[in-house]
Amino acid sequence: MLLTKTQIEQHNDALLTQHQRNFEFISGNIPGIEGVIKKLTDFQVAIPSWALGNGGTRFGRFAGRGAPSTLEQKLEDVGLLHQFNRSSGAISLHIPWDIPKDATALKQLATQLDLKFDAMNSNTFQDQPGQAHSYKYGSLQHTDKAVRKQAIEHNIEVIKYGQELGSAALTIWLADGSCFPGQLSFRKAFNNTLESLGEIYNALPEQWKVFVEYKAFEPNFYSTTVGDWGQSFLFASKLGEKAYTLVDLGHHLTNANIEQIVALLLNEKKLGGFHFNDSKYGDDDLTVGSIKPYQLFLIFKELVDGMDARGMNHATGLGWMIDASHIVKDPLEDLLQSVEAIKIAYAQALLVDAAQLETAQENNDVTLAQELLQGAYRTDVRPILAEARLRAGAALDPIALFRQLKVRDQLVNERGENAVATGL
Ligand code: LRH
Ligand code: MN
Numbered sequence: 001m002l003l004t005k006t007q008i009e010q011h012n013d014a015l016l017t018q019h020q021r022n023f024e025f026i027s028g029n030i031p032g033i034e035g036v037i038k039k040l041t042d043f044q045v046a047i048p049s050w051a052l053g054n055g056g057t058r059f060g061r062f063a064g065r066g067a068p069s070t071l072e073q074k075l076e077d078v079g080l081l082h083q084f085n086r087s088s089g090a091i092s093l094h095i096p097w098d099i100p101k102d103a104t105a106l107k108q109l110a111t112q113l114d115l116k117f118d119a120m121n122s123n124t125f126q127d128q129p130g131q132a133h134s135y136k137y138g139s140l141q142h143t144d145k146a147v148r149k150q151a152i153e154h155n156i157e158v159i160k161y162g163q164e165l166g167s168a169a170l171t172i173w174l175a176d177g178s179c180f181p182g183q184l185s186f187r188k189a190f191n192n193t194l195e196s197l198g199e200i201y202n203a204l205p206e207q208w209k210v211f212v213e214y215k216a217f218e219p220n221f222y223s224t225t226v227g228d229w230g231q232s233f234l235f236a237s238k239l240g241e242k243a244y245t246l247v248d249l250g251h252h253l254t255n256a257n258i259e260q261i262v263a264l265l266l267n268e269k270k271l272g273g274f275h276f277n278d279s280k281y282g283d284d285d286l287t288v289g290s291i292k293p294y295q296l297f298l299i300f301k302e303l304v305d306g307m308d309a310r311g312m313n314h315a316t317g318l319g320w321m322i323d324a325s326h327i328v329k330d331p332l333e334d335l336l337q338s339v340e341a342i343k344i345a346y347a348q349a350l351l352v353d354a355a356q357l358e359t360a361q362e363n364n365d366v367t368l369a370q371e372l373l374q375g376a377y378r379t380d381v382r383p384i385l386a387e388a389r390l391r392a393g394a395a396l397d398p399i400a401l402f403r404q405l406k407v408r409d410q411l412v413n414e415r416g417e418n419a420v421a422t423g424l
Contacts, residue, residue, distance in 0.1 A: 001076070001080065001407070001410050001411060001414060002076070002079065002080060002083060003080065003083045003084070003401075003405070005393070007401070007405060008083070008393065008394065008395050008401070011395055011396065011397070011400070011401045011404065012390060012395065012396045015396045015397060016396075019383065019386055019387070019390065019396050022382075022383035022386075023383040023384070023386070023387045025383070026379070026380065026381070026383045026384060027383075027384070027387075030351065030384075033384070036347060036350050036351070036384060037384060037387060037388045037391070039314055039315070039346075039350060040343055040346065040347055040384065040385060040388040041086070041388045041391065041392055042314070042315040043087065043314060043315050043320070043343060043346060044087055044088065044089040044090055044315065044320065045087060045088055045090075045276070045320045045321070045322060045338075045339050045342055045343075046088075046090035046091060046092045046118035046119070046319070046320060046321040046322070047078045047081060047088050047090070047091050047092070047321075047322060047335055048091075048092050048094070048275075048321065048322055048323050048324070049071070049074050049078075049091055049092060049093045049094055049097065049098045049423070050094045050097055050098075050421075050422070050423030051285075051322065051323070051324045051325060051326065051331060051334075051335065051423065052067065052068050052074050052077045052078070052331050052332070052335075052421050052423070053067035053068065053326075053331060053420060053421025053422075053423055054067065054326050054327065054331060055285070055325030055326055055327060055423065056325075056327065057327065061327075062327065062328070063418060063420065064326070064330070064331060064420075064421075065408060065411075065412050065417055065418075066408055066409075066411030066412035066413075066414070066415045066416070066417070066419055067331070067415070067419050067420055067421040068415070068419070068421050069415065069419040069420060069421060069422075071093075071098050071099075071100060071101075071106065072106070072109060073415065073419075074091070074098065074421065075091060075106070075109050075110055075113055075115060076109075076113065077331075077332060077411075078090075078091045078113070078115055079112075079113030079114070079115055080332070080407070081332060081335055081336060081339070082113065082114060082115065083394065083395075084336060084394060084395050084398035084401065084402065085336060085339055085340070085389055085394050085395070085398050086389060086392035086393060086394040087339050087343060087389075087394075088335070088339055089114060089115060089116060090115060090116040090117065090118040091110075091115055091116075091117060091118065092117075092118040092119050092120070092121060092171075092321050093117065093120055093121065093161075093162075093165070093167075094120075094121040094123060094423065095120060095121065095122060095123060095154075095157070095158045095161055096123060096128060097123070097422040097423055098422065099161065100161060100164065100165060103161070103164035103165055106165065107164075107165060107166060110165075116166070117162065117165040117166050117167040118167065118169070118319065118321060119167065119169035119170065119171045119209075119211060119273065119319055119321065120158050120159070120161060120162035120165075120167050120169070120170050120171070121158075121170075121171045121173070122154055122155045122158040122170065122171075122172055123154075124139030124140065124151040124154055124155070124174065124175075125139070125173070125174070125175035125219070131150070132146075132150060133146055133147040133150050134147075135147070135151070135175075138174075138175075138176035138177070138189070138225070139151035139174060139175075139176055139196075140152070140174055140176060140192065140193045140196035140197060140225075141174070141176040141177075141184075141188075141189040141190075141192045141193045141196075141225045142176075142192065143188070143192075148192060148195075148196045151196065152196050152199045152200055155170065155172065155200045155203075156200060156203045158170060159200075159203060159204065159205070159208070162208075163205060168205075168207055168208050168209065169208060169209045169210070169211060169272075169273075169319060170200075170204070170208065170209075170210045170211070171210075171211040171213055171246055171273075171319075172197070172200070172210060172211065172212055172213065173213035173215065173226075173246075173248075174193070174224075174225060174226050175219050175220065175224075176189065176193065176220070176224070176225040176226070177189075177217075177220030177222070177223045177224035177225050177227065178220055178222045178223045179220055179221050179222050180222050181222060183222070184223060186223065186225075189225045190225065190231075193225050193226070193235070194235060194238055194239075197210075197212070197235055197239055197243075198239060201239045201240060201242065201243060204242055208242060209242050209243070209244055209272055209319075210239070210242060210243050210244070211244055211245070211246035211272040211273055211319060212226060212232045212235050212236050212239075212243060212244070212245055212246060212272075213226070213232070213245075213246040213248055213251070213275065214226045214227060214228055214229055214231060214232035214245065214246075214247075214248075214251060215227065215248065215251035215283065216228060216251055216252060216253045217282075218282060218283055228252075228253075229245060229247070229261045229264075229265065232245040232246070233245055233265065233268065233270055236270050236272075237268075237270065243270075243272075244270055244271060244272025244273070245265055245270055245271060245272055246272050246273050246274070246275065246319070247261065247262060247265070247271070247273075247274050247275070248274070248275035248277070248283075248323055249274070249275065249276060249277055249278065249279065249288075249296075249299075250275075250277050250278070250279040250282070250283040250284055250285055250286075250323075251275075251283060254281070258295065258299055259295065259298040259299045259301070259302045260302075262299050262302045262303060262306070263302040263305070263306055266302070266303070266306030266307065266309075266310070267306060269310070271306075271318060272318065272319055273318045273319020273320065273321060274318065274319065274320060274321060275321055275322070275323030276288045276296075276320070276321065276322050276323070276324075276338065276342055277322065277323055277324045277338070278290045278291040278292055278296070279291060285323065285324045285325035286324070287324065287329070287334050287337050287338050287341070288322065288324070288337075288338035288339075288341040288342055289337075289338070289341025289342070289344065289345065290337075290341070293341065293344075293345070294377060296341065296342070296345040297345045297348050297349060297376075297377045298373075299345070300345040300346050300348070300349035301349040301352055301373065301376075303318070303346075303349065304346075304349045304350060304352070304354075305354060308354070314346075320342070322335065322338050322339070322342075324338060330408055332402065332407065332408070333399060333402060336398045336399055336402065337399065340385065340398070343385050344381055344382065344385065347381040347384055347385060348376050348377050348379060348381055349376070351376040351379055351381070352372060352373060352376040353372055353376075356368075356372055357369055357372045357373065360372060
């Protein structure tokens with residue numbers, strides 16, 4: 001299903017007066033408001049193909065309703081999200097969960113839906129039926145060269161699918177590691193992984209990037225071979241200029257200072273992109289901004305600072321992707337909220353008076369620095385986001401319209417109650 005222009009206009013007409021009052025109130029106080037709206041409009045967040053159905057944990061999975069059971073239906077769902085917020089203009093595919101049977105037809109559908117294909121994701125953390133070698137003891141790190149070769153070939157195959165679709169990046173997340181002391185030679189695992197990544201790197205097409213995603217633990221619970229930003233940075237630096245680190249917000253040990261990590265990786269020109277989500281404990285993959293919204297704001301403040309310092313285009317300079325899993329919420333509502341939370345943090349970061357903050361920092365005026373930062377964070381920027389959506393032909397209040405149109409019920413009518421999506 002897709003929305004009609006009329007449905008969006010009728011929804012906006014009903015909310016227009018209230019919105020204009022809110023927007024006039026806030027915009028009057030913001031110098032360069034038009035510049036902020038332009039940046040917000042250009043800022044697109046890629047939606048993960050594996051988060052359009054309901055996910056589970058090892059303790060079970062509660063079925064969703066009307067989930068997309070084909071790759072085409074997944075594109076339609078992302079196209080639908082993009083109609084609601086004109087901010088979800090890309091999908092990130094995971095192979096083999098989303099192998100395109102007809103790449104040309106899929107590209108045509110994506111064009112119709114005004115979608116691009118963002119980074120491709122490989123998968124050497126699950127054994128596929130009929131697979132020659134198991135990844136039980138790892139993939140690119142494996143002690144057996146045949147297993148490493150199999151994993152390298154899979155990543156090169158993923159690049160080929162991406163080339164057919166017009167993607168220009170490969171994200172490699174490795175579950176590789178160990179569960180017990182003594183199980184693994186850390187040095188051999190690192191060197192095998194580096195050698196294997198090198199073969200994948202050499203297969204990258206000219207304009208492509210490879211993102212090395214790190215994660216502290218799970219599914220291995222003693223060591224992870226790409227376990228933190230330092231290890232990912234090491235790999236990306238040794239591989240070459242097309243290799244970057246990828247920061248998944250849920251992949252850090254408790255209380256890690258992610259905004260500092262982001263500042264340093266940007267400073268070193270080795271930050272490639274993000275998997276946005278939120279978490280309280282582990283890799284919880286919760287709605288962005290639902291647990292630690294202030295941390296998300298601080299991360300975007302470092303991003304705006306670091307990208308401006310290097311003259312980078314905010315919208316295209318890094319990979320902006322969500323990586324979430326929905327256990328108790330409607331996946332589409334959750335993704336609409338996550339995109340909104342990302343853009344709220346970005347808008348608030350754009351409101352920080354960087355020059356005044358720099359002066360306060362130079363003068364070690366800690367209180368003033370805090371006041372400048374928290375003043376921006378405590379600004380309700382939602383009317384600015386709504387104005388950007390209105391001008392882009394999207395909905396003033398996406399969640400309200402999603403519910404008003406009973407979108408989930410319509411999808412169930414189309415797809416049946418128990419349609420299931422591939423993914424986690
Ligand atoms: C690993 C991860 C990775 C994906 C997977 C679905 O935890 O974040 O980015 O491949 O989730
Ligand atoms: Mn991730």
